[in-house]
Amino acid sequence: MYDWILLLDWVEFAVRWLHVITAIAWIGSSFYFIALDLGLHRDRALASGADGEEWQVHGGGFYHVQKYLVAPERMPDDLVWFKWEAYSTWLSGAALLILVYWLGGELYLIDRTVLDIAVWQGAAISAASLAFGWVVYDRICKGLVSADQSWVMVLLFAVLVGMALFYTNVFSGRAALLHLGAFTATIMSANVFFVIMPNQRIVVADLKAGKKPDAIYGRIAKQRSTHNNYLTLPVLFLMLSNHYPLAFASPYNWAIACLVFLMGVTIRHWFNTVHARKGRPHWTWGATAVLFVAIVWLSSPRVYEWTEAAEAAAPADFALRFAEAEGFDEVHGIVLGRCSMCHAAEPAWAGMMWPPKGVMLETRAQVAEAAREIYLQAGISHAMPPGNLSGITDEERGRIVAWFREAGA
Secondary structure, three states, rough: HHHHHHHHHHHHHHHHHHHHHHHHHHHHHHHHHHHHHHOEEEOOOOOOOEEEEEEEEEEOEEEEEEEEEOOOOOOOOOOOOOOOOHHHOOOOOOOOHHHHHHHOOOHHHHOOOOOOOOHHHHHHHHHHHHHHHHHHHHHHHOOOOOOOHHHHHHHHHHHHHHHHHHHHOOHHHHHHHHHHHHHHHHHHHHHHHHHHHHHHHHHHHHHHOOOOOOHHHHHHHHHHHHHHHHHHHHHHHHHHHHHHHHHHHHOOOHHHHHHHHHHHHHHHHHHHHOOOEEEEEEHHHHHHHHHHHHHHHOOOHHHHOOOHHHHHOHHHHHHHHHOOOOHHHHHHHHHHHOOOOOOOOOOOOOOOOHHHHHOOOOOHHHHHHOOOHHHHHHHOOOOOHHHOOOOOOOOHHHHHHHHHHHOOO
């Protein structure tokens, strides 16, 4: 049994790194081509008939790049396509979703205090929601391909707000934010697979047949590519959000996720404007800062009640202070009953061979040393236990908070 557990863990490790590597490749090429397109000099009469050009320097050499608005007169034999970065990112992400959130649904997907459903039902909702997102988005774009794309983005944002509310009322907080990221990433990958690449193939086929390609195909591809550009940064945050319980375990996690999308817009607007040589919109810095402060405030305003005196204490004195604080005996008992079945030298949870992240919470000293993490993960947020599988009560969370603040006073 343990051999299979180890094998599965290494499979998850390999898939996770594959996902990271392919995502870097996709995002890197996407950001580069957006910057290139915006920075092209289109005010020059080029003998080649290209729409614009740009000179760049990198790695000790110079590059002369030209872009044709629809297509060149003749199809080159060595045309390079950019597609597998997007496909590999989605496929590896889908595999990771299955490994972590479907197979590990009891720990990571389902929170029975949110919605009491079976793991297989949660997995079915997960898969169906991703397909639903693409269908709705695709219909919006097809119906508004010639409209002002700013309004299309507003409509898309409304869809994302609705999905954020949906996910946070179905899954655990951790799974909800991850799924909102997967929902968005599915739209981005499907844009490449179902729209951008097919349109480019039509243009290539027309060129080979000696016909002039219709400019509509390029306009449609540009619409989807622009959407992908603005959605990339929020997806990165949502995919990494499982590391930040103050984001995913907050009662306002859906609002935090929505504000992250707006931050993505302001940040990308800065870069896009600069790359297009249209100035430096410094107001985006202020808007981004305001959005971030709002996220911090929504995550848990109570976190600021912890005094600086506790933070400034030396590590040994810090742990001793919490071990001697009023209520520690009770908190130690709560941790033993609600957390130590996993956070132990020999975890009692089936299929778990070592304590998560190496954190052990068995002895009084271990609990006192981990006071801050216990406070953040199980006190002011509901990040732990995952899905509240051990049934920790709000009263017990309150006692953890009271103990921590008593020690830090």
